[in-house]
Amino acid sequence: MTRDSMLFLGFIGIFVILNAILLVGGYLDMSWTSLGVITAAGLTVSLYSFLYRDNPLFKLAEHIFVGVAAAYIFGIYWYQSLYGEVVVRIFGIGDDPATMTQRLLLLVPSVLGLLILTRMSVKIGWLSRISFAFVVGVGAGFTIPRYISAFLLSQIEATIRPITMDVDGLNLLLILIGVVSVLVYFFFSVEHRGVVGGISKVGIWFLMISFGASFGYTIMARLSLLIGRIRFLLDDWLHVM
Amino acid sequence: MFLTRTLPTLLAFAFGAVAVLIYYIPHGVAQEIERELSLWLRILYAFAYFLGLYSILNLHWTRIQRRQGGWAYSGVAIASFLVMFLFVVYNDGAGPFAPQASAGGYQWMFTYIHVACSSTMFSMLAFYIASAAYRTFRARSSDAAILLVAAIILMVGRVPIGHAISDFFPEAVAWLMEVPNLAAKRGIILGVSLGAIATSLRIIFGIERSYLGGGDE
Numbered sequence: 001m002t003r004d005s006m007l008f009l010g011f012i013g014i015f016v017i018l019n020a021i022l023l024v025g026g027y028l029d030m031s032w033t034s035l036g037v038i039t040a041a042g043l044t045v046s047l048y049s050f051l052y053r054d055n056p057l058f059k060l061a062e063h064i065f066v067g068v069a070a071a072y073i074f075g076i077y078w079y080q081s082l083y084g085e086v087v088v089r090i091f092g093i094g095d096d097p098a099t100m101t102q103r104l105l106l107l108v109p110s111v112l113g114l115l116i117l118t119r120m121s122v123k124i125g126w127l128s129r130i131s132f133a134f135v136v137g138v139g140a141g142f143t144i145p146r147y148i149s150a151f152l153l154s155q156i157e158a159t160i161r162p163i164t165m166d167v168d169g170l171n172l173l174l175i176l177i178g179v180v181s182v183l184v185y186f187f188f189s190v191e192h193r194g195v196v197g198g199i200s201k202v203g204i205w206f207l208m209i210s211f212g213a214s215f216g217y218t219i220m221a222r223l224s225l226l227i228g229r230i231r232f233l234l235d236d237w238l239h240v241m
Numbered sequence: 242m243f244l245t246r247t248l249p250t251l252l253a254f255a256f257g258a259v260a261v262l263i264y265y266i267p268h269g270v271a272q273e274i275e276r277e278l279s280l281w282l283r284i285l286y287a288f289a290y291f292l293g294l295y296s297i298l299n300l301h302w303t304r305i306q307r308r309q310g311g312w313a314y315s316g317v318a319i320a321s322f323l324v325m326f327l328f329v330v331y332n333d334g335a336g337p338f339a340p341q342a343s344a345g346g347y348q349w350m351f352t353y354i355h356v357a358c359s360s361t362m363f364s365m366l367a368f369y370i371a372s373a374a375y376r377t378f379r380a381r382s383s384d385a386a387i388l389l390v391a392a393i394i395l396m397v398g399r400v401p402i403g404h405a406i407s408d409f410f411p412e413a414v415a416w417l418m419e420v421p422n423l424a425a426k427r428g429i430i431l432g433v434s435l436g437a438i439a440t441s442l443r444i445i446f447g448i449e450r451s452y453l454g455g456g457d458e
Contacts, residue, residue, distance in 0.1 A: 180428075222367035229364050
């Protein structure tokens, strides 16, 4: 018997015994909620086993997650988009206020959507290009004015402001220096040597502070999730807290 | 050639130009067109999801057929998909042609499998981030030091113990976020925006056609 098999069987054995004790002890009952807690606990411990090394328990939990997640997203897209925005409107289900023109217009994205699915065929897969052209074209068209308005102009406007002789003014000056130096760092058409190299070095410092802040936030977010999972295992499952 | 390459390029130009123009037309009809195009995009994203679904199921099915290494796990993935799919379609007894139910097997699997697994997966990154931080610290460069000092100040300043130690930490975090972090983010946003606009223009004018894929057929 391989080490992986022993680990797998050992875990199953301990898990069954532990849950039997919890059921007999009255900490868990024969309800769907308790079954859910047991399932979630098993999957959580299986996934954490990856911290030891890649093993069958982790792979099993990982593939269960992949399958469930794929079907979950199917549910989201079906009920919210395809059923909620297409089927309900085209067939006038319930008290949908859509007019006949709006209903007929919905046939266009429906046909385009079906054309996307032709990608699965080698013979007629080229038809999907029409749908992709629509998605990419409209996406590009939406991007240009929105990025100009929401990002370019508003960010430049907020950066170039009158500098006053106080702390706020000093901060504004620092922001201006930071923005310019970061932009110089990302400007690869000129070799980063001499003055340009010095400015881009300042840009790197600003970027490092920003990445450090994002890094710190990420650690905090992940740790709070970790605390949540450990709390679940100790409190909801094992009832030792 | 016309149907496979020219027509899609013309369509991308036409729809792209319309999407740009309607933003600058302050008229009800333009706003209506914008809403309709946004709706169409949402519907097409839903259809595009089916391509991804087909791809992942086909991948696992092929593994099973060819008895590749770990094919049994592919069977588990397909089986768990089918179980969840049945609950999605069953919709707590209402069927697929009714609003989504907020209870039943679908919600049970979402709560006890999907939520549990996703939060566990993300929480595992805490360990790898700690390992990455250690490796960064070992790099001993000034850039790495700046990154770590900023991260430590932020973490200490955002938790109650930071307030208890000194008022410096929360104040330093506020300054860090509002001045150097804002400056760097703004620089990145400006760069990304210019890139996105340039790429969008290339798509609309048919210079960028990689989304059509290779080949003429």
